Amino acid sequence: MQPIVYPHRSAPPKDKRTQYAFGIVTLFPSLKDPYSKKGYEHFCDADSNEGYIAWKLKNTQRELSDGSNSGVRRRSSQPSDSSGPELEREVTKEQQLEGDQCCEAISLLKHSTDKEQIFLKMRATFQHRQKLIHDPQRCSTVLTVFPRFLETKGLVLQDFELLFGAETSPKFLEKWGTLLKAKVIEQAKNLSKTPQLDYLIQSADKNPDEDDEVPGWDSNMASILLLVYLLPPSLKKGAVKISIWEAVNHVVKFHKAGFC
Incomplete structure (x- = not known):
């Protein structure tokens, strides 16, 4: 080069x-x-x-650039959290691509049409993706570097399984409908009311059988979005403050089937 x-x-x-x-x-x-x-x-x-x-x-x-700055990188003096989404967990021990091989795999992912190959390459670049996610300067580029997340069903579940293991990854969905969902809705009803919060509570409280007849979020998705109200976004130094409703729009966006 x-x-x-x-x-x-x-x-x-x-x-x-x-x-x-x-x-x-x-x-x-x-x-x-x-x-x-x-x-x-x-x-x-x-x-x-x-x-x-x-x-x-x-x-x-x-x-x-690092060499001109004597190769010394500043580190935050604040202790890192022991839990939460920013925690760097020990990831899969499977063979992971690094360096030039990883870069080639990422480039090929953007042009490949072979679904099996896409899943294999995404699996092999998982370690690199985790480093990207935990880098404050580059975390916002994940979907640009790995656009297959936007069009290939199952890739998010694959990453979730690689991070937490096959035994742990399905437990959230197993417990959600029978145990967690009702508690989330109950706690959300105790929060200060806003039109947006009321809308989500009503959507979460409706009968799942009516989801196809009533427009808006389905019951399960609405109840998951209520977690944003129960666990509001924290404001870091230098960050722009956003409302909880804006944070909800960062979690997921709703598009009706058949519309662009």
Whole structure:
């Protein structure tokens, strides 16, 4: 990667990156992606400005930047939480891709149409995804790096199982309808009333058999969204304060079937 960086400094033009990508698959035909339009998008996609070369350049620039700052990174003096969504749990011991192999898998994921291959590559990049999620500077890019979450059913469940194990992962849904749901609705009724909160309580309290007839959230989803009211978003230093209803919209968005 050094021949790309130094002749063009730290920002080689897009046409040069595309030229290198084309040269790679020309010299090494086995690296050509048969599922993409030009065959080299996993190395350099001119439209999205992504791919292996872009990823490698970013890492090289980051390493050079770290070196100029003596390689010392500041760490927060505040102790980390011992629980909650920000806790870095011990993840699966399965073989995980790292470095260049991980980057290639991420690039291929964006162009592959083989569902079995998508699940295998997502499984093999799970460790990298967890590091991304726990990085405050990059956590918001998860769906950009792994857009398959938006269109492939079952990938979220696979990650949940890899994180918590096959024995633990189904317990939430097993206990939700019979034990937890009623308690959440009962506690939510004791909160200060707002139109949005009342709407969710009414949706959560309705008979599941009526969900298809009554527009809005179904009973189970509404009761899960009530958790946002019971566990309101905390405000970190420097963060923009948002309302609980805005936080609900960050959890899940509702789109009627058949509409764009």
